[in-house]
Amino acid sequence: MKLRKIAALGLAGITAVSLAACGGSSGSAGATAAGTTAAGTTAAAQTNTGAGAEPVTIKVSLWDYSNTAYYPIMVEAFEKSHPNIKVDIVEFSAAEYSDTIVVKMGAKEKYDVVFMKGLPEMSALIAGGHLQPLTDRITGFDMKPYGGSEKSLSLNGVVYGLPFRTDNNMIFYNKDLFDKAGVQYPEDGMTMEEYRELAKKMTSGEGAEKVYGSHVHTWPSNVYQYSRFIDEFNYLDTSTYEKLKPYYETILGMQNEDKSVQDYGELKTGNIHYSGVFYNEQVAMLQIGSWYIEMLTGNVTPQSEHYFKWGAVTLPNSKGNTYENMVGGITPCSIGAYSEHPEEAWEFLSYVCGEEGAKVIAERGIVPGWKGQSILDIFDKIPEQFPNAPEGLSKFLTPPNYIVEQPMDPNAKAINTVIEEMHSDIMTNSVSIDDGIKTAIERAKEAGAK
Incomplete structure (x- = not known):
């Protein structure tokens, strides 16, 4: 896997959005200089990239990749199961990300997958036509484990993302x-x-x-x-x-x-x-x-x-x-409008926002968007490893109504x-x-x- 850093943008005159979802990089030791790329070989979904096919590289926009333990683990696991897709992570600092990604996408950067810290910048990206609709892609996709949080990622009846993380x-x-x-x-x-x-x-x-x-x-x-x-x-x-x-x-x-x-x-x-x-x-x-x-x-x-x-x-x-x-922020993940590899991007998106990616972050105490029984079990076992933690943390994960902040x-x-x-x-x-x-x-x- 390769990691590449990009110089920070000058963002004078642009107001940064402060969100509770900033806690999304809570495991980070500190903010990185804006912009990195991590290239990892993930696999092409077997439906898209056969074993003998040429590898495809997708660009994924993220913040604090270098300082967040679960990101490399998740990318490596994806690469292992999808050996013909390489993942190039473009990393930015957490403090500037909300504005930086809007500027970058406004310049029609060819990011295949775009992570966002919250819904205000997602709204801005949709308004600018910078994200691909996912409505057709999620047909037949099991949305129940998202507990209704996915409904908050649609605008005018069109779905633009999947929840990578949710918070309560x-x-x-x-x-x-x-x-x-x-x-x-x-x-x-x-x-x-x-x-x-x-x-x-x-x-x-x-x-x-x-x-x-x-x-x-x-x-x-x-x-x-x-x-x-x-x-x-x-x-x-x-x-x-x-x-x-x-x-x-x-x-x-x-x-x-x-x-x-x-x-x-x-x-x-x-x-x-x-x-x-x-x-x-x-x-x-x-x-x-x-x-x-x-x-x-x-x-x-x-x-x-x-x-x-x-x-x-x-x-x-x-x-x-x-x-x-349950009330909190959502960390959405979408396919960029200028993606050159939308099929492979969907493979990555559905992996990290599905059960496989959910398990990786849940095992580190982060609440994923996908919350099936396997995830609830992980949270209820936290006191086995950390005896000072309370019992029954899963009850905070699946209330009947999810209210996005x-x-x-x-x-x-x-x-x-x-x-x-x-x-x-x-x-x-x-x-x-x-x-x-x-x-x-x-x-x-x-x-x-x-």
Whole structure:
């Protein structure tokens, strides 16, 4: 397999999209310089490339390939089963990928397979005509293991991708800290008021010794997911923006009054990452995506400085919902519109987004898009290898309703920027919650929201 790196694009004037799916490269040691190619020989599907056929090379666009353990394993496995297809991975840095791929595809780069970090950039690529429809290809393809998440990858009735990964937002908590404080563990279906009180109880100490009851990361989704979880808020529908008010009231109360979460401004200016504060037992609870399972199993071990038992529960909400819904981002995978080898591209796409690829990433604690019984079994066996992990993690993988955090829309990126700016203004107390939401409604309508 060959790996080739490309120089980073200058992207001045282009706003990067910040998504929870950025956690997709959570296993990465750090961002690579934009652009690499990994060529691996994967096999031509036996229906397309016979044993004696000339090898075909497909180009696959990805981020952080060099720093993510499961990508090379997955490509190598594909190559082994498809010996007449070579895979050339074009690698970019995670931080710039969302904008870089839009620029690259706008220049009609001949990527055969395109991975995307989320649906806003997928929407932009579809709007530009840069992705091939897959509707005909999935005819007869078993879509049940995707649990409905694949429906979010269609626009105007046309399917443009398969889910490589899906995530579920949840509350992770440090059992040892709760035991030490003599406080009952968080429960599924908590109200926001109960969550706030629990965080207050778990806050202790001062200065460098302070332990915060919870941690609210800086993404807008770390507030709006609570409302999205019960299908209230939708960033494409401005009539739902008012639903965010009680959630902002709770989170600001925790920040400004209770001091049970760290200040948003301090997190931004200090570039404080959510992972370290939980690893180091500086917070008792953390609301983040299910990709954190992989991070915990890799970083909270008997060999690490801090080793503790951890658990997880569903998001607090006003309806007492538990496992009825799952809310999070999707990591889509598509065939590029300018692909020179679309048949081989489909072979790779259906492999990595199917059971074979799903097993590779599930064995590392990452939730795949394809979630058949074999994947559920893998997650339920995690405590056998990591005794500090909770039992029954599979219950977070297959709720009956999958709610994607950011539905596809041609104007998704512009609307998402409005939400990000509203969130920053409210969390820094620059505007009142009412004024922040009112301004966001006006600006989102101008950006194309209804």
